[in-house]
Amino acid sequence: MFGRIDHIGVAVESIDDTLPLYAQHYAMELVHRERVEEQGVEAVLLDVGENHVELLQPLGPDTPVGKFLANRGPGLHHVAYQVADIEAVLESLKGAGIRLIDETPRIGIRNSRVAFLHPKSSGGVLTEIVQPAEDH
Amino acid sequence: MFGRIDHIGVAVESIDDTLPLYAQHYAMELVHRERVEEQGVEAVLLDVGENHVELLQPLGPDTPVGKFLANRGPGLHHVAYQVADIEAVLESLKGAGIRLIDETPRIGIRNSRVAFLHPKSSGGVLTEIVQPAEDH
Numbered sequence: 001m002f003g004r005i006d007h008i009g010v011a012v013e014s015i016d017d018t019l020p021l022y023a024q025h026y027a028m029e030l031v032h033r034e035r036v037e038e039q040g041v042e043a044v045l046l047d048v049g050e051n052h053v054e055l056l057q058p059l060g061p062d063t064p065v066g067k068f069l070a071n072r073g074p075g076l077h078h079v080a081y082q083v084a085d086i087e088a089v090l091e092s093l094k095g096a097g098i099r100l101i102d103e104t105p106r107i108g109i110r111n112s113r114v115a116f117l118h119p120k121s122s123g124g125v126l127t128e129i130v131q132p133a134e135d136h
Numbered sequence: 137m138f139g140r141i142d143h144i145g146v147a148v149e150s151i152d153d154t155l156p157l158y159a160q161h162y163a164m165e166l167v168h169r170e171r172v173e174e175q176g177v178e179a180v181l182l183d184v185g186e187n188h189v190e191l192l193q194p195l196g197p198d199t200p201v202g203k204f205l206a207n208r209g210p211g212l213h214h215v216a217y218q219v220a221d222i223e224a225v226l227e228s229l230k231g232a233g234i235r236l237i238d239e240t241p242r243i244g245i246r247n248s249r250v251a252f253l254h255p256k257s258s259g260g261v262l263t264e265i266v267q268p269a270e271d272h
Contacts, residue, residue: 001163004185005141008215010261018259025232026217027137048217049140051187074260076212079144081162081184096161123154124210125146 001089002081006130007045007052009078011068015044015057018074022046022053032110041065043109054080054109078116080128086113089129093117110136137225138217142266143181143188145214147204151180151193154210158182158189168246177201179245190216190245214252216264222249225265229253246272 012018015033022028028046035042040063041056056077058066068077083089086105094100099121108114111133119126148154151169158164164182171178176199177192192213194202204213219225222241230236235257244250247269255262 002184005144005187008141008144008212010259012259021259025229025234048138050185051141072208075255076144076215076261079212093161098161119211123146123148123157125212 001092002083002129004082005051006080006082006128006132007054008076009054009056009080009126009128010075011065011072011077012055012057012074013069015042015055018055019044022055028053034109035059036109038106039064039108045109078126078128080114080130083129083131086115086129086131090115098122105131112136137228138219138265140218141187142216142218142264142268143190144212145190145192145216145262145264146211147201147208147213148191148193148210149205151178151191154191155180158191164189170245171195172245174242175200175244181245214262214264216250216266219265219267222251222265222267226251234258241267248272 023030028048030044031047032045040059044055046053056065058069060066061070099118100115101118102115105113105115108130113131115129117127159166164184166180167183168181176195180191182189192201194205196202197206235254236251237254238251241249241251244266249267251265253263
């Protein structure tokens, strides 16, 4: 059902202050930067093998990532698993009784189609499923 | 430097209660179970593509994962990146001024060699590097 870990999402106060750690010390290639208004974040993607690290800087304190930072400080925010057919996977999860934040996919970073599961149904882990755009 | 995400570590109250979510609903294959006394956990590994999910159940409340659960509840605990030469990577990170919890590798799950970086040096993310045993 899940092909691989697509990415881990990391909440940061400042992408620019955090990039040296990932791009220089960890030597991950920065491959994308995007402002995702709908999710209230500025985000970058870095490659690590076929997986990614997504750094998330909130656009303001009242966004989900802004509140996460205020409560917990910077750190691991979510995990995303890659799928080939997001509708089929959502149907299967719904059938298994998993509570969904997104009943239908929405557009995520780099034109992917994404949906979040509710942490109360996913063992306390904010879990995203991602169907990448065809050119990624 | 890092080949891929080796695994995400997820803190759970009970592996047995959490396994249905991962093994059945997420259809991940359970590939390993081990009691790692030194780290104070019972752990299982599930495959997701070439990556893994590691579920961590504390052996007691005074263990690191036991304290994590008491403070934050179940959820994402750490990320581990796979490396081919753990000593070389540790030298490189130390040279970059990264603070290490483990200056030299120790034996981790499934006979891997592992070391943890200090979250204060890794953007609040408890970060592990892993050199898998040759047969994995």
